[in-house]
Amino acid sequence: MQISRRTLFQQTGLMAAAVALWGQGVRSAKAGEFTPNKPEYEILNRFSFGIHPDDVAALESRGPAAYLEEQLFGELLDPEVEANVQTWFPTLALSAAELKSLVDTEQMVPAQIAGELKRATVYRASASRYQLYEVMVDFWSNHFNIYHQDGPLRLLKTVDDRDVIRANALGSFRALLQASAKSPAMLFYLDNYSSTKRGFNENYARELLELHTLGVDGGYSHEDIEAVARILTGWSIGRGNSGPIGEFSFFSQTHDYGEKTVMGVVYPAGQGIEEGEALLDQLVDHPSTRQFIATKLCQRFISDQPAVATVAQVAEAWGADGDIPAMLLALASTDEFYDKAARKYRRPLDYVLGMLRTAAALVSRSQTRMLQTALQLLGQVPFDYPPPTGYPDSISGWASTAGLLNRWNIASTGLGYTSGGRLRRNSILQPEILLDDPQSPEQLVDQLLDMLLHGGIDAEGREILVSFAEQRFAELETRQGLTLVRDLANLIYASPYFQWH
Amino acid sequence: MVNLQLQTETTESLLLAATQSLQGNMIVIFLRGAMDGMHAVIPAGDSNYASLRPQLSDSADSAIPLDGFFKLHAQLEALYPIYETGELAFIHASGSPDDSHSHFDAQDYMEHGTPGIKTTEDGWLARALLQTNLTAPLQAVAMGKSIPEVFRSSRLSAVAIDSVADYGLVHPSALLHLAIDDIHQQDDALASLSTSTFATIDALQALDADNYTPVNGAVYPNSTFGQQLQDVALLLKSDLGVHAVNVDIGGWDTHENQEAQLSGNFQQLAEGLAALYLDLGSLMQTTSIVCMTEFGRRAYENASDGTDHGHGGCMFVLGKGINGGQVLGEWPGLTESDLYGPGDLEVTTDYRTVLAELLIKRHGYQDLSMVFPDFELPSFVGLL
Numbered sequence: 057m058q059i060s061r062r063t064l065f066q067q068t069g070l071m072a073a074a075v076a077l078w079g080q081g082v083r084s085a086k087a088g089e090f091t092p093n094k095p096e097y098e099i100l101n102r103f104s105f106g107i108h109p110d111d112v113a114a115l116e117s118r119g120p121a122a123y124l125e126e127q128l129f130g131e132l133l134d135p136e137v138e139a140n141v142q143t144w145f146p147t148l149a150l151s152a153a154e155l156k157s158l159v160d161t162e163q164m165v166p167a168q169i170a171g172e173l174k175r176a177t178v179y180r181a182s183a184s185r186y187q188l189y190e191v192m193v194d195f196w197s198n199h200f201n202i203y204h205q206d207g208p209l210r211l212l213k214t215v216d217d218r219d220v221i222r223a224n225a226l227g228s229f230r231a232l233l234q235a236s237a238k239s240p241a242m243l244f245y246l247d248n249y250s251s252t253k254r255g256f257n258e259n260y261a262r263e264l265l266e267l268h269t270l271g272v273d274g275g276y277s278h279e280d281i282e283a284v285a286r287i288l289t290g291w292s293i294g295r296g297n298s299g300p301i302g303e304f305s306f307f308s309q310t311h312d313y314g315e316k317t318v319m320g321v322v323y324p325a326g327q328g329i330e331e332g333e334a335l336l337d338q339l340v341d342h343p344s345t346r347q348f349i350a351t352k353l354c355q356r357f358i359s360d361q362p363a364v365a366t367v368a369q370v371a372e373a374w375g376a377d378g379d380i381p382a383m384l385l386a387l388a389s390t391d392e393f394y395d396k397a398a399r400k401y402r403r404p405l406d407y408v409l410g411m412l413r414t415a416a417a418l419v420s421r422s423q424t425r426m427l428q429t430a431l432q433l434l435g436q437v438p439f440d441y442p443p444p445t446g447y448p449d450s451i452s453g454w455a456s457t458a459g460l461l462n463r464w465n466i467a468s469t470g471l472g473y474t475s476g477g478r479l480r481r482n483s484i485l486q487p488e489i490l491l492d493d494p495q496s497p498e499q500l501v502d503q504l505l506d507m508l509l510h511g512g513i514d515a516e517g518r519e520i521l522v523s524f525a526e527q528r529f530a531e532l533e534t535r536q537g538l539t540l541v542r543d544l545a546n547l548i549y550a551s552p553y554f555q556w557h
Numbered sequence: 558m559v560n561l562q563l564q565t566e567t568t569e570s571l572l573l574a575a576t577q578s579l580q581g582n583m584i585v586i587f588l589r590g591a592m593d594g595m596h597a598v599i600p601a602g603d604s605n606y607a608s609l610r611p612q613l614s615d616s617a618d619s620a621i622p623l624d625g626f627f628k629l630h631a632q633l634e635a636l637y638p639i640y641e642t643g644e645l646a647f648i649h650a651s652g653s654p655d656d657s658h659s660h661f662d663a664q665d666y667m668e669h670g671t672p673g674i675k676t677t678e679d680g681w682l683a684r685a686l687l688q689t690n691l692t693a694p695l696q697a698v699a700m701g702k703s704i705p706e707v708f709r710s711s712r713l714s715a716v717a718i719d720s721v722a723d724y725g726l727v728h729p730s731a732l733l734h735l736a737i738d739d740i741h742q743q744d745d746a747l748a749s750l751s752t753s754t755f756a757t758i759d760a761l762q763a764l765d766a767d768n769y770t771p772v773n774g775a776v777y778p779n780s781t782f783g784q785q786l787q788d789v790a791l792l793l794k795s796d797l798g799v800h801a802v803n804v805d806i807g808g809w810d811t812h813e814n815q816e817a818q819l820s821g822n823f824q825q826l827a828e829g830l831a832a833l834y835l836d837l838g839s840l841m842q843t844t845s846i847v848c849m850t851e852f853g854r855r856a857y858e859n860a861s862d863g864t865d866h867g868h869g870g871c872m873f874v875l876g877k878g879i880n881g882g883q884v885l886g887e888w889p890g891l892t893e894s895d896l897y898g899p900g901d902l903e904v905t906t907d908y909r910t911v912l913a914e915l916l917i918k919r920h921g922y923q924d925l926s927m928v929f930p931d932f933e934l935p936s937f938v939g940l941l
Contacts, residue, residue, distance in 0.1 A: 247812040247861055255860030259812040262658065262866070272659050278899050281658075435702040442807050443590065445661060448703075455747065456704045456717035457754040461724065464737060468727040477729030520740045527732075543733055550737045552744030552751075 095394045096120040097510060101557055102357045102393065103127065103384075104187035105406055106413030107510050109490075111187065124388060127188040128226060128381040134184040141180065144421045145172040148214060152240065152302025155211040166210035170439075173214050174204070175424035177438045178431070181405070182412045182419050188384065192225040194405065195356055197439065198446025200236045200268060202245045204439035212241035212302060213439055229349060229378025230340045233268065237336055238304040240293040246444060249292040251285060253312035261285035263444045265339070271351075274344035276319055283316040287323060287335050346374040350383065352449075357387055359398040360450040366392045400557040401451035404434030407463055411470055411549050414508045415485045423484050430466045434459070455555075467549035471542045479539055487545040488538060497525035500532065504544055513553045521547060579689045580921035581843030582793055584802045585682065585707060586830070586873075587668075588850040590809035591660060593864055594871025595853065595902065596819055597633060598647045598884060602626035605891035609857040613864070616816055623647075627884045632823035635831040639875060643882035644834070644841070648938055650869040650889050651906040652852055656898055658866040660810070663851035667908065668706035670929050681909075682801050683710035685916065685928045693798025694756045700785040700804045707803055714753045721788040722766035725758055760797050775836035778828045782806050786829045790836040793844065809850060813861040834875055841877040845915050848873035849908060856891055856902050869902035872911055874940060876919070885938045906938055914940045 099120055100107045115123045141148060147155060147169050158164045177197075181190040200221065204213050216239045224232035236242050243249040246260035261284035266272045290311030291304070299305030306329040315325040321338055323331045339345055350371035354362035366387075373379065373386035392398050402410060408430055412419060419427070431437045441447045448454065472483030490507045494500035501521045505513055524547060531540045548554060599617050600606050602625060607614040620628035621637055627649070629637060639645040655672035657663045666672040670681025686697055687710065697708050697715035708715035718724060726734060734755070741751030769791050777783035785804050792799045806826060811818045830846065837844060853870030869889065874881070889895050889903035897903040909929045916922040918941040925934070 247863070250813060250861040252860050255858075257812055257859045257861045257863070258865045259810075266659055272662055278658065282899070443660065443810070451746070452709065453703055455750060456699070456702065457750060457757050458702045458717035458719045458724075460747070460750055460754050461726070461758070462702070462719075465727040473727050473729070475727055477727075514743065517740055517743045520736060520743075524732075524736050543728075543730065546728060547733060547736050547740065551740045552747045553740075555744075555747060 098394050099124060099388060100187075101510070101512075102400070103191060103388075104413070105181050105191060106410030108185075108413040109416050109507065110185060111413075112510075114185065124188075124385065127186060128384060130186065132186045132189045132226065134180075134186055137180055137183045140183075140421070141176050144179075144424075145176040147172045148176055148218065150214070152212060152215050153300065155214060156302060159211065166208075169214060170204050170210035171428070173217055174428060174438045174440075177217070178405075178409070178427050179419055179424045182409050182417070182427075189226055192380070192384075193222055194438075195353075196221050196225050196232065198441075198449070199352065200232075200239075200242065201441060201444050201446035202241050202439060203442045205442075206245070208302075209241055209245055212239075212244060215239075215302070216241035226380050226384075229345075229374075229380060230337070231377070232380075233336055233340055233378075234333065236268070237264070237288075237291070237332070240302055240304055243291060243293055243304070248288055251289050251291075252307075252310035253286070253289050254310075256282070256285040256289050256312070258282065258285040261288060264288075267444055269339040269348065270342060270344040271348035274342070274348060280318050283318045283323075284335060286312040286314065286316050287318070288332050290329075291332060340378055346371045346378065349378065350374070353383055353387060354392075356449055357384075357400070358390075358392050359400050360452075362398070363392055366390045401454060402555055402557055403447065403449065403454055404431060404436035404459075404463075405438075405447075406557065407555070408434065408466065408470075410554065411467065411485055414510075415487050415545070416490065416507075417484055417486070419484070426484065430469070434462050434466060460555075463555070464546075464550040467546050471546050471549075473542075473546075479542065481538060483542075485545065488541045491541065494532070497522050497529045500529070500541070501525050501544065504541070504548060508545065508548050509553055512556070513551075517551065517553055579686065579691060579800050581845070581919065582800050582802070582840070583682065583685075583915070583920065584789060584804070584833075584844060584846045586826075586846065586848040587664075587705065587707070587803060587805050588809050588826070588848060589660075589664065589805055589807045590811075590850075591663075591852050591854055591866060592809040592822075592850040592870060593811060593815065593819065593854040593867075594649060594651075594850075594869065595856065596811075596815060596864075597630050597823065598623070598649055598871050599628045599630060600626065600649075600888065600891070601628045603888070603891050609891060611858070612862050613815060613858045624884055626888070630819070630823050632820045633827040635824075635827035636873075639831060639834055640882055644875060644877050644879060646874050646879055646881040646940055647884045648872040648874065648886045648906055648911050648940075649884050650886050650902055650904060651872045651908050651911060652868060652870045652904040654904060654907055656868060658852065658868075660851055660866075665706055667849065667851055669709075670909065671931070679710040680705070680707035681912070681928050682707045682803070683713045683715070685922070686801055687713055688922075688927055691798065691800060693800075694753055695760060695792070695797045695799050697801045698789075698792060698799050698803075700788060700802065705803050705805060708801075714749055716753060716757050718757065718761070718788065718792075720784065721761050721764060721791055724761040764791060764795055766791060771832065771836040773835040773838055775832040776828070777832040777836075778825050780825055780829075782825055783829050783832070786833045787836070790833055793837060793840055811854070811863050812859065812865060813863040815858075815863040830873070830875060839877075841875070843919075844876060845879075845919060846873075846875040847912065847915070853902050856896055856900050867901035868897050869904040872908060874911065874915070876915075878919075879940050885940065907932075907935070910935055910938060911940065914938065 100111050184190050202213050220235040220239045246263055247257045248260035251257035258281055262281050265276050290307040292307050294300045294303045294305040313326055316323045350367050354367050369390050370383050370386045373382040436447055470485040472480040491503050494503050528540050531537055599620050601617045619631040622628050653667050653672045655666050668680050669677040671677040695716055699705055699715055699717045702719050704715050704717050738751050738755050742748045777787045789802050808822050849872050850870050852868055854864035854867040859865055887905040889905050909932050913925050913934055914937040
């Protein structure tokens with residue numbers, strides 16, 4: 057309680073915005089229905105990993121339209137965050153050849169390189185003010201999932217993350233797909249690099265249709281998969297003598313130059329790499345693809361079962377090339393986006409980052425290592441999901457007894473509890489910095505709720521918190537005060553209200 | 558529309574038919590990613606085998622003869638003694654009748670027990686449990702962090718346990734624990750999950766998992782899978798009412814460099830199963846262990862010394878008292894006209910036939926119309 061919330065806002069120069077804001081929320085709720093925060097808060101709620109005090113200030117000062125515009129078309133790279141990434145995780149800037157030479161000269165082992173990418177990914181998502189960009193990076197990283205624990209992938213994924221996913225996360229789906237199809241990491245992960253005219257490997261071809269573009273019911277047959285695999289023979293990775301090492305290379309000598317037909321479109325004999333590029337365009341332009349991508353976006357940002365009309369509205373914004381910002385704007389224009397009943401269960405990554413951002417935690421380099429441990433316990437370390445689907449994005453994939461227990465424990469650990477039950481003052485989550493001299497159990501609870509849940513609780517839930525605070529409120533003026541605040545925050549983070557976006 | 562009706566009927570009939578009892582225990586080991594049955598139980602006696610798999614058939618040289626036609630991959634050696642005593646059977650060319658080559662659809666179909674029907678929302682093992690009079694909160698346990706589709710049901714609370722020893726709360730205050738459960742009762746979707754989590758904590762903490770010692774010389778592999786199997790043994794030996802268990806093991810999608818990948822996987826699988834079998838001892842008289850996978854792999858190898866997605870696979874069943882020591886099922890052959898679809902091993906035994914034989918002849922079920930709706934039972938493969 058050394059730094060009050062007032063001071064925090066003065067420090068960040070956001071006092072005016074904050075004053076305008078905190079009048080809303082829990083305290084305005086009397087009996088029965090809780091009055092939620094303003095509808096535009098859904099932009100922060102749905103389009104971020106968790107609402108940081110600075111996000112609220114930015115939305116309030118600029119208004120929702122300008123805020124969204126900056127989120128979609130602004131710099132996208134938070135200078136302070138990127139400066140830290142550069143210093144803390146220098147391998148993120150390196151090419152495949154440079155990474156390989158680090159390993160060859162025994163300056164680093166592949167696991168360290170992979171670790172830098174995982175830690176940088178979580179750090180950026182926790183700290184960047186361009187939250188929607190980081191959220192979309194995560195979305196596409198799962199859509200074009202690459203498992204990070206297999207041989208050269210520990211190096212190549214660094215390049216894929218930078219040059220495919222982050223370069224196109226808020227661009228066009230066409231550019232993203234073309235880049236992904238030529239990504240050495242993807243070609244290795246789904247085995248296309250070794251597919252030749254003598255015996256093609258259909259792994260990438262199948263997942264390209266099933267998971268990346270058309271969807272499993274998108275209207276293709278097994279013959280189409282074979283034709284796609286033949287078209288993509290020779291799409292491979294340079295090995296020094298055959299193209300730059302670790303870069304995309306087209307091997308004409310292993311390419312199948314025969315005629316192929318994919319869903320009625322004939323690719324005449326004699327074509328090389330250009331028929332693969334044309335095929336990717338065919339897939340981008342197929343109506344099943346926009347339907348599939350729009351559905352996944354709605355499932356990510358609205359609920360596991362979005363309304364048909366909502367998906368249609370988003371699919372309509374596809375445009376010529378799969379315009380990602382336009383689809384996100386369309387999402388934010390649907391009624392369902394502002395419907396509190398359409399709720400989305402937090403995945404473990406959302407849960408951990410949500411705690412960090414709502415508590416305004418400043419993550420240090422060494423703490424990024426702790427975050428990996430937390431995510432490992434919860435089962436969602438970045439790029440650590442072996443099947444090509446990417447991590448599940450529905451409640452059924454995450455809600456379980458083990459899932460809840462681990463979340464409750466991660467909240468306790470983050471708030472400073474050791475496994476021996478001791479409380480450490482110096483922990484990653486320090487919610488006491490958010491308080492502004494509360495005078496009653498109600499004020500204490502409401503101040504925490506304002507920051508951690510932003511209105512996402514009902515009167516009954518609040519009552520449970522208040523009665524918990526009442527029993528121990530006298531502690532607040534003693535050395536035990538910290539324990540009470542941490543325990544209340546633990547209860548809020550462990551509560552069902554925080555399990556949903 | 559048809560499927561919606563099916564759901565309603567299923568629920569109503571379940572309420573009427575809740576009279577059967579699950580005798581013993583059913584352990585499902587799901588090999589996710591499509592395990593190549595032809596690389597595990599090698600059809601070395603089929604004259605077409607070596608020409609379809611010129612590279613991969615090298616593994617037949619070191620394999621262990623099972624019956625003059627089939628050979629067991631050398632890295633599955635730990636299973637051979639159990640096969641020899643007749644307590645392990647392989648059911649070859651088995652699988653789902655649906656010809657999906659998508660891992661994710663095929664797994665769902667198989668676990669829901671209704672191949673080809675996407676709208677089924679519950680798992681076959683959950684339906685089987687709901688037909689019984691079992692009430693223990695831990696009757697269905699999924700080893701891992703999440704609940705697999707086989708246990709999916711709005712009416713069954715399967716419990717997910719990633720580690721018995723670590724299943725406890727970090728926060729020291731019982732007051733906070735109470736408040737956590739209390740506040741979860743405000744949320745319809747999570748209320749029972751919270752209750753069940755606290756019940757599980759209480760039950761598991763009494764087990765003293767840290768001091769568990771496997772018996773009969775069982776040595777579990779040093780891996781997550783091995784740890785989970787050891788936890789399964791601990792749970793089944795305890796008095797917690799655990800009857801159905803699912804354990805997942807991944808890493809079977811071997812499009813490339815298959816021999817190297819499968820060698821490691823086979824060894825871990827075989828050593829784990831053998832340890833669990835030994836450790837459970839006489840409990841294996843009433844316990845069935847079934848290994849299944851979403852589909853088998855292409856009969857011919859691809860250009861990367863691997864295999865692409867196929868159809869017919871191979872199931873493993875372990876249990877004392879089964880007609881083991883043989884490879885069951887009808888071998889469909891590997892000539893071009895024998896192969897199915899793009900060149901796959903045909904499915905000659907529906908996987909539900911195998912499960913049905915176990916449920917009826919070993920676990921006390923009479924009627925499986927709710928467990929496998931619209932499935933007309935063909936003749937059994939002779940497991941029991």
